[in-house]
Amino acid sequence: MKKSVIDVQNMSFSFGSLSVLEDVSFNIKEREMIGVVGPNGGGKTTLLRLMLGLLKPDKGSITVLGKSPEKSSHRIGYVPQQRLFDPLFPVSVLDVVMMGRVGKSWGGPFSKDDREFAAQALKDVDLYHKHQTAFADLSGGQRQRTLIARALASSAELLFFDEPTANVDSFAEQNIYNLLRKLNEKLTIIVVSHDVGFVSKYVGSVVCVNRMVHIHPTSEIDGKNIQEIYGTDLAMVRHDHRCSEKGHTWVNF
Amino acid sequence: MGQFLRDLQTYSFLQYALIAGLLTSISCGIIGSYVTVRRITYIAGAIAHCTLGGMGAARFLQKEYAFPVTPLQGAVAAALLAAFLIAMVKHHSSQREDTVLSAIWSIGMAVGIFFISRTGGYNEDLMSYLFGDILMVSQRDLLLIGILDLIIVGVVLVFYNKLISVCFDEEFARISGIRVELFDLLLLLMIALTVVLLVQVVGIVMVVAMLTLPAAGAGLLVTRLWHMMVTAICLCLLCTTGGLAISYQLDFPAGATIIIMAGMVYFFIIALKKKWGKA
Numbered sequence A: 001m002k003k004s005v006i007d008v009q010n011m012s013f014s015f016g017s018l019s020v021l022e023d024v025s026f027n028i029k030e031r032e033m034i035g036v037v038g039p040n041g042g043g044k045t046t047l048l049r050l051m052l053g054l055l056k057p058d059k060g061s062i063t064v065l066g067k068s069p070e071k072s073s074h075r076i077g078y079v080p081q082q083r084l085f086d087p088l089f090p091v092s093v094l095d096v097v098m099m100g101r102v103g104k105s106w107g108g109p110f111s112k113d114d115r116e117f118a119a120q121a122l123k124d125v126d127l128y129h130k131h132q133t134a135f136a137d138l139s140g141g142q143r144q145r146t147l148i149a150r151a152l153a154s155s156a157e158l159l160f161f162d163e164p165t166a167n168v169d170s171f172a173e174q175n176i177y178n179l180l181r182k183l184n185e186k187l188t189i190i191v192v193s194h195d196v197g198f199v200s201k202y203v204g205s206v207v208c209v210n211r212m213v214h215i216h217p218t219s220e221i222d223g224k225n226i227q228e229i230y231g232t233d234l235a236m237v238r239h240d241h242r243c244s245e246k247g248h249t250w251v252n253f
Numbered sequence B: 001m002g003q004f005l006r007d008l009q010t011y012s013f014l015q016y017a018l019i020a021g022l023l024t025s026i027s028c029g030i031i032g033s034y035v036t037v038r039r040i041t042y043i044a045g046a047i048a049h050c051t052l053g054g055m056g057a058a059r060f061l062q063k064e065y066a067f068p069v070t071p072l073q074g075a076v077a078a079a080l081l082a083a084f085l086i087a088m089v090k091h092h093s094s095q096r097e098d099t100v101l102s103a104i105w106s107i108g109m110a111v112g113i114f115f116i117s118r119t120g121g122y123n124e125d126l127m128s129y130l131f132g133d134i135l136m137v138s139q140r141d142l143l144l145i146g147i148l149d150l151i152i153v154g155v156v157l158v159f160y161n162k163l164i165s166v167c168f169d170e171e172f173a174r175i176s177g178i179r180v181e182l183f184d185l186l187l188l189l190m191i192a193l194t195v196v197l198l199v200q201v202v203g204i205v206m207v208v209a210m211l212t213l214p215a216a217g218a219g220l221l222v223t224r225l226w227h228m229m230v231t232a233i234c235l236c237l238l239c240t241t242g243g244l245a246i247s248y249q250l251d252f253p254a255g256a257t258i259i260i261m262a263g264m265v266y267f268f269i270i271a272l273k274k275k276w277g278k279a
Helices: A044-051 A069-075 A093-104 A112-124 A140-153 A171-181 A197-200 A223-236 B002-009 B012-038 B041-065 B071-092 B097-117 B124-131 B139-168 B172-173 B180-202 B205-220 B225-250 B253-274
Strands: A004-015 A018-029 A034-037 A058-062 A078-081 A158-162 A188-192 A203-208
Touching: A004 A044, A004 A203, A018 A044, A018 A058, A018 A188, A018 B139, A034 A197, A034 B172, A044 A058, A044 A158, A044 A203, A044 A223, A044 B139, A058 A069, A069 A078, A069 A093, A069 B124, A078 A140, A078 B139, A093 A112, A093 A140, A093 B139, A112 A140, A140 A158, A140 A171, A171 A188, A171 A197, A171 B139, A197 A203, A223 B180, B002 B012, B002 B225, B012 B041, B012 B139, B012 B225, B041 B097, B041 B180, B041 B205, B071 B097, B071 B139, B097 B124, B097 B253, B139 B172, B139 B180, B172 B180, B180 B205, B180 B253, B205 B225, B205 B253
Parallel strands: A034 A188, A034 A203, A078 A158, A158 A188
Antiparallel strands: A004 A018, A004 A058
16 A cells, blocks of 8 residues: 555635635555646646645645645655746756755755765766756756756655646657656656646646636636547546546546 | 055055955955846845935934934944845735835935935035945944955855755745745845945945946856856956046046946956857
8 A cells, every 4th residue: 555645635725716726635645656737727836836835725735745735845856847947047057956955954065965965866867967067058858857856856755847848849858758757666756737648648647637617607618618628638648537527626536 | 557556555545445345345246146146136226225314314313413323334224124124025015026115215215315404514425325435434434344244255155055046946945945035034134234335335326236237247257156256256356446546546436437347347248258258
């Protein structure tokens, strides 16, 4: 029996009066690789931020590694979208990876341990030869791998990816997913992506975050609409999950 | 240049001015780099202008009621208060940040002008606050400048890694357990102290140029934050010392000369990069 790492129970969240997620319940076990998919604006990123403790649910509970998300967040390796970074920021690849270690001490210089963890993380993503290069001079795929190394350097038990293949070419995309598969041998991985077709080739299970239909009961979104939103993608997600029209809520698996 | 070097050996006011320039360059290069990479020049601008309120009030109390406060101490208090307010608004209020910054910016100045108008005697102080007067730096000012410098260098040495993390990726820093609000406040307080130092040298109005131009120029030459800081310190030294010498020799206003030099250095680096680099 695998240990449960993330447990969400009847959780709801809204921005002001705009309900984003409603009555969400699901459970993720250790060393699973989960894809979180859904249309843009469907609440994927919100869910990720809730699990990271950056947002608090209005109702229900989230437990990460047996504790509240804020208490566990330092055990999560978060890999944000690489396009969010300032290309003028003066940091080397190693500087960025070392940031994974910064939360481990009260201050002062990095220890020998910190350096070893960072070097190992860079070797894991096959980028050690670039450690002195400026972060800004890397390709999209290399930047993404640097951010993965930063998450690994923090000796995380869980890895969260936000659109890991946005802004990278298809070769780099392939590389990143192969890397994820390798990392998944030891770590639990959650990948948020709008690209259902691609994710479903790699992950074990898919969590569907539906666009909320609650707030506009009469108008835009009906069954036909949902079919349009998910239609083509759904055809590619073949296995072990159900994405029903019942719900603007989560579909559990 | 001969006159400047000769007088430097004789006049203590010129020696103080030179030392003030040197000491200020250290914190200016370090904090200027943070301000530049974090893109918060406008915050530095608001804090700088707000110091006029503190200086005006302190001068008023000193002149009219013989309170033992100097305008420089008043500036420190106003700048730290402004930094606190900005940090509070940033993290704990739903007000628009730029609105609050504009309020701090202009209310600070208004308070300063109010007090200066109520203070007897000549109002020439106003000009030196606005445009700087490095030749008026006293021995006591130098001591305070030195202490503020030590604080800034000390804090940055200890918390360099935390600060770079917060500046580069606030969200990741928060997730890794860094108290982002605390380090953001710390950075703002250090910006406030640096602003006070720079007000002495180039005046309230031109502080922002001194914080950004050398650091931005340095940023074009190097690719790591601490390299940027060291390079920016060197560029600041060049501008303050060179600007002081030229202004003294040719009887130009010192603050303005320093800023024009900083501007020229910045554009020179851009031109160099265009020609030889891949900028």
